[in-house]
Amino acid sequence: MEWIQSLPKIELHAHLNGSIRDSTLLELARVLGEKGVIVFADVEHVIQKNDRSLVEVFKLFDLIHKLTTDHKTVTRITREVVEDFALENVVYLELRTTPKRSDSIGMSKRSYMEAVIQGLRSVSEVDIDFVTASDSQKLHNAGDGIGRKKIYVRLLLSIDRRETTESAMETVKLALEMRDVGVVGIDLSGNPLVGEWSTFLPALQYAKDNDLHITLHCGEVPNPKEIQAMLDFKPHRIGHACFFKDEDWTKLKSFRIPVIDLHVPLFSVSYNLFNQFQEFAMFCRLKYV
Numbered sequence: 488m489e490w491i492q493s494l495p496k497i498e499l500h501a502h503l504n505g506s507i508r509d510s511t512l513l514e515l516a517r518v519l520g521e522k523g524v525i526v527f528a529d530v531e532h533v534i535q536k537n538d539r540s541l542v543e544v545f546k547l548f549d550l551i552h553k554l555t556t557d558h559k560t561v562t563r564i565t566r567e568v569v570e571d572f573a574l575e576n577v578v579y580l581e582l583r584t585t586p587k588r589s590d591s592i593g594m595s596k597r598s599y600m601e602a603v604i605q606g607l608r609s610v611s612e613v614d615i616d617f618v619t620a621s622d623s624q625k626l627h628n629a630g631d632g633i634g635r636k637k638i639y640v641r642l643l644l645s646i647d648r649r650e651t652t653e654s655a656m657e658t659v660k661l662a663l664e665m666r667d668v669g670v671v672g673i674d675l676s677g678n679p680l681v682g683e684w685s686t687f688l689p690a691l692q693y694a695k696d697n698d699l700h701i702t703l704h705c706g707e708v709p710n711p712k713e714i715q716a717m718l719d720f721k722p723h724r725i726g727h728a729c730f731f732k733d734e735d736w737t738k739l740k741s742f743r744i745p746v747i748d749l750h751v752p753l754f755s756v757s758y759n760l761f762n763q764f765q766e767f768a769m770f771c772r773l774k775y776v
């Protein structure tokens with residue numbers, strides 16, 4: 488397995504709150520346990536469990552969000568996640584996260600994202616490039632590069648399927664304002680059993696019209712109507728495609744939409760890998776990696 492670790496890699500489907508070290512989650516849970524906010528013994532096994540149903544996955548995310556959603560922790564997990572990917576020789580990372588509002592702690596979607604950016608700025612174990620504003624700023628936070636790992640990071644802002652049209656639009660507008668700190672696209676994710684495609688469409692169309700790239704979690708559950716509507720929208724990418732029928736694959740291929748995070752038979756993999764590399768260059772807007 489060591490040779491796999493040593494290969495330079497690109498990571499195109501990483502959710503920030505889905506990439507946190509177990510040790511960090513346990514530490515945060517212990518602290519909240521001591522404060523009486525949660526019962527540590529109840530959550531310890533939930534964090535350490537490996538096999539989870541779709542329902543359990545989203546319950547776990549709700550728990551993780553309880554542990555991580557304050558500015559300081561968002562900054563910390565961003566730094567750790569980027570450093571962990573870099574140490575595994577990921578050279579290009581697209582990190583997606585859902586901007587969150589929490590009035591009780593004075594968190595807005597913008598301040599959540601500022602905490603993420605603060606996390607990127609605080610990466611110190613490796614050199615990082617995430618600022619896209621101008622070439623002079625480009626090598627932000629980079630050291631002399633000699634003997635140090637380097638990682639290019641770009642951000643996607645996620646819309647959670649629990650959100651309203653207005654909330655989704657707020658995320659898209661925020662993404663547009665944050666392009667100079669590496670935001671390149673919008674993701675639609677969250678529990679696939681919740682929400683309607685028509686709720687998110689106006690915000691996603693606005694994003695597309697303003698040249699943000701779009702990736703959708705698509706076909707995670709059997710929902711033929713939604714799958715067809717999502718493909719007709721012609722997103723730049725989709726993820727999952729677990730419940731695609733022949734007609735869905737046919738449309739996906741005719742529209743040349745790549746799948747990142749595949750759960751599909753091998754014949755589609757080679758097709759998609761080819762497309763992914765074409766699309767990779769389109770998304771990351773780098774001169775070189």
Ligand SMILES: CNc1ncnc2c1ncn2[C@@H]1O[C@H](COP(=O)(O)O)[C@@H](O)[C@H]1O
Nearest residue numbers: 502503504505548584585645647676677704
């Ligand atoms: C099982 N596959 C999946 N399907 C759909 N959405 C998923 C997901 N895995 C993760 N997320 C989405 O990412 C959020 C966590 O990261 P952030 O809080 O945004 O950083 C989850 O709450 C969910 O909305």
